[in-house]
Amino acid sequence: MPEIAETAAEAVSAVHSGATVLLGGFGNAGQPMELIDALLDSEATDLTVVNNNAGQADAGLALLIKERRVKKIICSFPRQADSRHFDEAYRAGEIELELVPQGNLAERMRAAGAGIGAFYTPTAYGTALAEGKETREINDRNYVLEYALPGDVALIKALYADETGNLVYRKTARNFGPVMAAAAAHTVVQVEELLPAGALAPEAVVTPGLFVDTVTVIGTDSGTAAAKEHHPALRSQGSKTTTAAEGA
Amino acid sequence: MNQGLSREEIAQLVARDIAPGTFVNLGIGQPTTVADYLRADQGITLHTENGMLGMGPQAAPDETDPDLVNAGKVPVTELPGASYFHHADSFAMMRGGHLDVCVLGAFQVSATGGLANWSTGEPDAIPAVGGAMDLAIGAKEVFVMMSLFTKDGTPKLVPECTYPVTGLGCVTRVYTNYGIFHIDDDGERRRPRLVEAYGLSAEEIHNRLDVELV
Numbered sequence A: 001m002p003e004i005a006e007t008a009a010e011a012v013s014a015v016h017s018g019a020t021v022l023l024g025g026f027g028n029a030g031q032p033m034e035l036i037d038a039l040l041d042s043e044a045t046d047l048t049v050v051n052n053n054a055g056q057a058d059a060g061l062a063l064l065i066k067e068r069r070v071k072k073i074i075c076s077f078p079r080q081a082d083s084r085h086f087d088e089a090y091r092a093g094e095i096e097l098e099l100v101p102q103g104n105l106a107e108r109m110r111a112a113g114a115g116i117g118a119f120y121t122p123t124a125y126g127t128a129l130a131e132g133k134e135t136r137e138i139n140d141r142n143y144v145l146e147y148a149l150p151g152d153v154a155l156i157k158a159l160y161a162d163e164t165g166n167l168v169y170r171k172t173a174r175n176f177g178p179v180m181a182a183a184a185a186h187t188v189v190q191v192e193e194l195l196p197a198g199a200l201a202p203e204a205v206v207t208p209g210l211f212v213d214t215v216t217v218i219g220t221d222s223g224t225a226a227a228k229e230h231h232p233a234l235r236s237q238g239s240k241t242t243t244a245a246e247g248a
Numbered sequence B: 001m002n003q004g005l006s007r008e009e010i011a012q013l014v015a016r017d018i019a020p021g022t023f024v025n026l027g028i029g030q031p032t033t034v035a036d037y038l039r040a041d042q043g044i045t046l047h048t049e050n051g052m053l054g055m056g057p058q059a060a061p062d063e064t065d066p067d068l069v070n071a072g073k074v075p076v077t078e079l080p081g082a083s084y085f086h087h088a089d090s091f092a093m094m095r096g097g098h099l100d101v102c103v104l105g106a107f108q109v110s111a112t113g114g115l116a117n118w119s120t121g122e123p124d125a126i127p128a129v130g131g132a133m134d135l136a137i138g139a140k141e142v143f144v145m146m147s148l149f150t151k152d153g154t155p156k157l158v159p160e161c162t163y164p165v166t167g168l169g170c171v172t173r174v175y176t177n178y179g180i181f182h183i184d185d186d187g188e189r190r191r192p193r194l195v196e197a198y199g200l201s202a203e204e205i206h207n208r209l210d211v212e213l214v
Helices: A008-014 A033-041 A061-066 A084-091 A102-114 A177-183 A221-227 B007-017 B030-037 B087-095 B132-138 B202-208
Strands: A003-005 A020-023 A047-050 A070-075 A096-099 A118-121 A135-138 A141-147 A151-157 A160-162 A184-191 A193-195 A214-217 B023-026 B045-048 B052-058 B076-084 B101-105 B108-110 B141-145 B173-175 B179-185 B190-197
Touching (some): A008 A033, A008 A151, A033 A184, A102 A118, A102 B087, A102 B132, B007 B030, B023 B030, B030 B101, B030 B141, B101 B132
Parallel strands (some): A070 A096, A151 A184, A184 A214, B101 B141, B141 B173
Antiparallel strands (some): A118 A141, B173 B179
């Protein structure tokens, strides 16, 4: 059973200086903004961060970079119209960048979560991003060897969790959540609501609770939007849940 | 000089040529405009790399949803039959050859279908690649939309890419303001073939390019 953290600060206390942190989200969708804010307020520094982007405007990851607490970022698309803090740190040589094609980034984390040490992928073969990497021809096609990318801690956002840590997501906010949850040694999730065991339909669970270590409840716009709908993972009221006693 | 087709007209030709019933990814920027010209009766299913099939049009300002965006992070809508999935599955759809067509922009396309669209290679540029390399090698067919020449008249369909490449031998069609090229494999090598010309004659296009056309 996951630990239930009362505050975001408590939830991110697992992030120590020098850690590799997987940060979920694609743009604002699925981004655990409140957990990242709590990380900003913590003492953690000298971090390696994995995220699709490198922070925007004056918020979240961009501020961690501005404070020079990110020594290395592993991402696919650092340059954006308002990525000025990353741009400045990069040009000053004060942050290391490992640029990874987006699908390789996702697959490297998937491999880490699945116990695969490395894999051959056709993506980036013959390009600057494959320079110095092992290659291999398999059935007349050229591949590049890419290594798994595990994290010490994942900070992700889901819609609902139940007490056993099972997670469901909302629309495209799912993005990196499931792969990061599996790829990290310790997974911290912010959710809109924490439900009793049995409230989520087992067939609709996306991330099984086994991958989840810490859950904290934080209301955001996602919860407001979800409240206007009926999420298919929510068991309708009155549906029968077999209790342990009945099952015995 | 005759400029050939407008960007909107190029998008219309791409939309016309996408086979009915296919699964298609439209890249960020100009390729996104192809969606405006797809007809409902074509039955095209749009994929967005951040984790959705069955993507609908851009959301109206009062109907945006923080959790429903496209690869350009623009709020979009879902169509009946849509599905959501995580990032590793989304890129498995590309890499695994399950997408029929992707449409991308380009700085250059080489005569053998090499694509350069992710970096200008300038020393002080901040590199960013996103899903471009995964898309280039993943989809069964890669359509490029670009102008045939730069503003100073330099061809963008070239013998070899001089910009950093995104993928080798991956482009199957090039839609430009002056014409459509198919890059065919004649059994020995891949070569571009001019199939439709606009604004310039086929001979003028041949003369202005430094590549051998079929």
